[in-house]
């Protein structure tokens with residue numbers, strides 16, 4: 001009996017220690033992402049950081065049975081909306097020429113789709129449902145960076161944003177301009193889980209000329225750096241909540 005108790009305490013301690021190590025890797029990545037946003041991260045350093053975090057996530061994932069490894073079909077990132085809410089015509093709001101992740105907040109292009117909600121008076125409340133609009137995870141994954149800090153005097157363009165890594169297809173998704181976020185780095189999220197509510201945070205998104213929307217991007221790792229790709233077809237074929 002005593003041996004059994006000893007064994008279980010060992011198990012608890014060792015998993016506890018691991019959990020702590022895991023979280024610290026995510027926090028490190030979150031700090032690194034903030035450094036990128038503020039400028040001044042070298043490419044070699046970025047590649048090393050991404051390599052570390054991806055390795056870490058795959059290690060955690062091997063121990064986790066909660067990730068659905070067979071599902072690559074997305075869920076549309078806004079509850080109650082579908083692909084006809086995507087701005088532009090046939091997804092032409094997306095253009096990535098000249099974009100580099102390492103340029104941080106000063107980046108060019110628009111490697112994203114803006115998905116608009118019904119909010120004529122810009123109070124972040126849906127005109128039809130009279131409720132905030134839920135931002136949901138498009139697939140199972142891990143929150144690798146986010147911020148719940150933003151003020152209207154900030155020049156940060158993403159506002160309150162979230163980065164999620166999806167181990168199944170090795171894709172990153174990015175959700176910007178949120179009003180409130182409900183996740184933190186190191187958290188595992190399930191497909192369809194509410195991660196935020198649509199908002200108007202961000203240098204341009206806050207301005208009156210900007211209709212309320214979610215800014216949504218998808219990235220793949222190329223040479224250890226996140227490179228955007230156009231997720232329009234995936235969004236069109238996504239299931240809806």
Ligand SMILES: [Zn+2]
Nearest residue numbers: 112113114215
């Ligand atoms: Zn946008």
